[in-house]
Amino acid sequence: MAVTAIGDYPVLPRDGVENFHGNQLVAVGWDHHLMIDAPMAFPLPAGMPFAALVGEVIPVAYSPHPEWEKIDWEAVTWTLDGEAFVPNMEASLEENGIGHKSVIRFVTPGLDGLWG
Amino acid sequence: MANKLNMRDRYKLMTRLGWETSYQPMDKVFPYDSYEGIKIKDWDAWEDPFRMTMDAYWKYQGEKEKKLYAIMDAFSQSNGHLNISDARYVNALKLFLQGVSPLEYQAHRGFARQGRHFTGEGARVACQMQSLDELRHVQTQIHGMSHFNKYFDGFHDFAHWHDRVWYLSVPKSFFDDANTAGPFEFMVAIGFSFEYVLTNLLFVPFMSGAAYNGDMSTVSFGFSAQSDEARHMTLGLEAIRFMLEQHEDNVPIVQRWIDKWLWRGYKVLSLVSAMMDYMLPESPMSWKEAWEVYFEQNGGALFNDLARYGITVPDYAEICTKEKEHLSHQVWGILYNHTAAAAIHTWMPDDAKMNWLSEKYPDTFDKYYRPRFEYWRDQAENGNRYYSQTLPLVCQTCQIPMGFTEPDDPTQISYRVSEYNGDKYHFCSDPCKAIFDFEPEKYCHAWMPPQQIFQGNCGGEGLPAVLEHYKFNLGADNMDYVGSPDEANWNLWKGLNGSVSGDVKAS
Numbered sequence: 001m002a003v004t005a006i007g008d009y010p011v012l013p014r015d016g017v018e019n020f021h022g023n024q025l026v027a028v029g030w031d032h033h034l035m036i037d038a039p040m041a042f043p044l045p046a047g048m049p050f051a052a053l054v055g056e057v058i059p060v061a062y063s064p065h066p067e068w069e070k071i072d073w074e075a076v077t078w079t080l081d082g083e084a085f086v087p088n089m090e091a092s093l094e095e096n097g098i099g100h101k102s103v104i105r106f107v108t109p110g111l112d113g114l115w116g
Numbered sequence: 117m118a119n120k121l122n123m124r125d126r127y128k129l130m131t132r133l134g135w136e137t138s139y140q141p142m143d144k145v146f147p148y149d150s151y152e153g154i155k156i157k158d159w160d161a162w163e164d165p166f167r168m169t170m171d172a173y174w175k176y177q178g179e180k181e182k183k184l185y186a187i188m189d190a191f192s193q194s195n196g197h198l199n200i201s202d203a204r205y206v207n208a209l210k211l212f213l214q215g216v217s218p219l220e221y222q223a224h225r226g227f228a229r230q231g232r233h234f235t236g237e238g239a240r241v242a243c244q245m246q247s248l249d250e251l252r253h254v255q256t257q258i259h260g261m262s263h264f265n266k267y268f269d270g271f272h273d274f275a276h277w278h279d280r281v282w283y284l285s286v287p288k289s290f291f292d293d294a295n296t297a298g299p300f301e302f303m304v305a306i307g308f309s310f311e312y313v314l315t316n317l318l319f320v321p322f323m324s325g326a327a328y329n330g331d332m333s334t335v336s337f338g339f340s341a342q343s344d345e346a347r348h349m350t351l352g353l354e355a356i357r358f359m360l361e362q363h364e365d366n367v368p369i370v371q372r373w374i375d376k377w378l379w380r381g382y383k384v385l386s387l388v389s390a391m392m393d394y395m396l397p398e399s400p401m402s403w404k405e406a407w408e409v410y411f412e413q414n415g416g417a418l419f420n421d422l423a424r425y426g427i428t429v430p431d432y433a434e435i436c437t438k439e440k441e442h443l444s445h446q447v448w449g450i451l452y453n454h455t456a457a458a459a460i461h462t463w464m465p466d467d468a469k470m471n472w473l474s475e476k477y478p479d480t481f482d483k484y485y486r487p488r489f490e491y492w493r494d495q496a497e498n499g500n501r502y503y504s505q506t507l508p509l510v511c512q513t514c515q516i517p518m519g520f521t522e523p524d525d526p527t528q529i530s531y532r533v534s535e536y537n538g539d540k541y542h543f544c545s546d547p548c549k550a551i552f553d554f555e556p557e558k559y560c561h562a563w564m565p566p567q568q569i570f571q572g573n574c575g576g577e578g579l580p581a582v583l584e585h586y587k588f589n590l591g592a593d594n595m596d597y598v599g600s601p602d603e604a605n606w607n608l609w610k611g612l613n614g615s616v617s618g619d620v621k622a623s
Contacts, residue, residue: 028507038508038517101540
């Protein structure tokens with residue numbers, strides 16, 4: 001549907017990748033671990049290796065969780081933009097198909113978060 | 117001796133806005149009330165609901181004002197802030213002044229604009245009168261809370277914050293959305309959905325919360341505004357009935373606006389839910405109870421009444437019914453995560469409060485929230501208070517961090533996404549996605565706080581630069597209540613344990 005407007009309504013997206021100074025926005029969520037309130041967003045270079053995302057970026061948001069230390073990274077499963085996904089740790093975000101405003105989610109079998 | 121005019125004639129003389137223009141055709145003078153597709157056959161069918169009280173309006177408003185300011189002065193002179201239940205309560209007022217009072221001002225502007233643009237005289241006069249009320253509300257609120265600004269942090273730059281700080285983009289973007297809509301959509305958005313359907317969920321929690329916590333100053337401005345609200349509700353209902361009665365083609369348009377704006381308003385009120393259940397030391401009722409009374413029961417009766425026009429309850433009402441068990445806890449968790457970047461304090465509830473929450477939310481609090489909150493509380497007591505070090509993904513429509521769960525799975529974040537012009541847009545819920553999908557041009561240029569920070573438009577890189585851009589007094593306006601200057605001052609004034617000597621209020 002077109003916007004209801006008095007006249008022409010220009011499309012001016014504010015968050016195009018060109019506005020992020022060489023980075024792209026990537027969001028990461030840890031399923032069922034809601035002590036970290038929401039998926040967290042990061043401006044990252046497309047050339048960053050996936051291993052760096054896991055080793056350097058994700059911990060800043062998620063390492064305060066008490067289950068963080070117990071994660072078996074070999075057993076972790078991933079989704080990228082809603083689809084099952086097996087990342088290549090050595091390849092870049094771009095080579096892994098991670099684009100601007102992609103959402104990466106991970107599941108940690110056996111670790112289900114803080115519930116009663 | 118001149119004949120005394122009757123009420124109707126006096127009203128006509130006082131307003132005198134209705135005449136057929138002759139130098140220009142009417143549709144050139146009033147060009148903005150047709151493009152939305154609302155068809156009007158007879159503008160005279162919209163009578164100004166204030167017409168019978170117009171005469172007395174000025175007198176009553178003047179008298180109310182005098183009484184209100186006398187009570188506020190007395191509150192101030194008697195150090196009324198010392199009689200509140202606890203200094204934690206003041207955070208509800210901070211949220212009100214930062215988030216709600218600027219909306220009163222936006223309502224003043226919005227109604228003034230519609231007071232120019234409607235073709236019908238009755239509609240224009242009614243909107244102008246409401247515009248005056250809204251300006252009075254924002255003024256009395258600022259005046260009332262100026263007393264608290266002398267003694268507590270988190271008040272001093274509320275207008276600056278409203279335009280910049282992430283959680284205040286939730287109410288700000290809501291009203292910007294309404295003020296950039298056409299006049300009829302504005303009336304459904306603000307006049308009907310907000311002022312009529314949702315207003316009790318905003319004002320009752322704040323005003324009864326104030327009464328329960330000993331804040332007579334806020335109770336007074338609440339009462340003073342309340343008699344205006346009755347008129348505003350009348351206008352909101354009259355506006356919607358008018359649209360529905362004028363032409364059957366208006367019904368689907370009005371239905372879509374109701375669906376959109378009740379949801380937009382509901383998301384703004386999620387901040388109120390957290391205020392009610394967590395910020396008030398003494399709680400008159402839970403969010404869930406308020407929702408049941410003011411939306412499910414009262415709103416249900418309203419929709420029964422509107423059914424004869426073909427208007428139905430929004431499809432997503434079922435989502436709200438499920439969410440009433442979770443909303444306040446999830447929003448408090450969001451605020452707790454990001455308190456380092458907020459001009460309110462948060463804290464973890466004590467045992468008595470947690471037990472109250474268990475009692476009010478027997479099916480959800482102990483199961484889904486108590487373990488998280490007790491963990492946070494233990495961490496804080498061991499000097500390791502958790503603060504998020506990163507920025508969340510926020511919903512493109514409501515602009516709240518995506519901390520809401522699937523309606524049928526409270527352990528899983530609800531993710532929704534749309535593609536538009538080759539870019540992805542993320543949403544917290546189906547209704548937020550539906551609002552975007554209908555008018556993506558409008559929401560794709562929303563000012564999203566995390567994205568703006570990453571783009572370098574908020575003072576620079578890193579949290580300290582952003583907080584300086586916000587004009588926060590670091591360590592005073594933000595962070596946990598425990599350890600704050602507010603807490604230290606309160607303990608000092610009340611002679612409580614942990615008090616330190618000297619006044620530690622930040623400059």
